[in-house]
Amino acid sequence: MSYLTPPLGRLVGAFQKLPGIGPKNAQRLAFHIVRQPRQVAEDLAEALLNAKDTIRFCSICSNLSASDPCEICQHSERDQGLICVVADARDVLALERTHEYRGTYHVLQGLISPMDGIGPEQLKVRELLQRLQQMQTDGVALREVIFALSPTVEGDATTLYLTRMLRSLDIPMSRIAFGLPMGGDLEYADEVTLARALEGRRSI
């Protein structure tokens, strides 16, 4: 067990509580910070507290945002009748990077995970349903709900659950395609991915 002076030990401990940060990475980050000028540490601390104090869930789409409604829900050029359902705020960033999608989002804040006991009531499912029902009441034309959830058991369970729950609202629903990565070689794809790509083929 290596010796760390208590303030450094506390910093390492704080970093180690972050997801994906093991003991070695925590030490690397802590040593980096203490070697930097005081201003770097101040900026970091200030940014952390500022983010924590100002970022909230958007009351429409449950995305993380400093404004409510969020920038996307407020944007006049966004197609309000098109809703893309994602698991996490990071998925919104990923989809925004495509520059292809001009609708809005709904962030579930997780996925249904039966073996871990994570059910719909722990996610922003009720909010999605209320949002869609409210839109129908307000006469907003709902063109499509797109499910962009990962091709895992949890993603499948969530998509199946939501499509069944929303069935009676009579809104067109779709799920993003799964299959081969762009630039990937067919022969290196695993059997399951390839089978799913075949299943999701479309006519040309």
Add this chain to the structure above:
Amino acid sequence: MSNLPPQRHRFDVAALQLKQYPYGEGDQILLLLTREHGLLRAIAKGTRKPRSKLAGLLAPLRCNQLTLVCGRNLHRVEQASSLQSFSSLQNDYDALMAGLVMGEVTAAFCQEEDPQPALFDAFCLGLLQLQSGFAPRALLLWFLLYLLENQGFYQDWRYCAGCERQLQAKDRVFLLGSAGVLLCQPCKPGAEGARYLYPEQLLALQQLQQAPEPLPLDLDERRCNGLLWFLQQHLEQLSGKSLKSFAFLYPLPEAGSASPVATPVKQGVNTP
């Protein structure tokens, strides 16, 4: 009395994946069911990172041929190829949930290094049947009863556990979930938590007893759920574990119903 090869040796095994959990920065620990070794734990390196070659295969309810390298605490997955992906389960909520319950219960009852050839085959048969459209709840009832018998918890559901009298279709029969037994009307007083069993439920339990493969049951969803709920109590009592996935079997709400999101309510359970 390990029948596993010594450390750093490679061995091939057909394995059904029951569950996995994240480990370290990009790895996963897999919980596997095998014929020869019962439960096995193995680490799959880098499968939570993009471009992992194995990630597509190593998912719950998939059966793969794995090459494992023996380690002191954990085996490591070196290669995988698909034997059965049961991939159409991902299109059917009830079938997927039934499969996940099978996985959770199996993980709760099996041990490492305790061979499970019959249970492994029953699990695969169950998934195949689910995939070909067999009623998920009836299939799950069969599998759970099969597992109980297979793991040495045989109960003869032809007789009252109190007076050992043979139960007839015309009798009022009660289930005692905590003990996993049936009681006749005269034996019921004092058995706290005993619930009425409908005659068609009694018949289904008796038909499924020792059935080597799933049987179609003449039970509606509510009656199936009643039996599943009973088995859940019994299995939780026996294993000492809370079996979380059962809650996802009970009725799904639809938009417009009174409480659309409060799913895991134990509806459909027999009311006295």
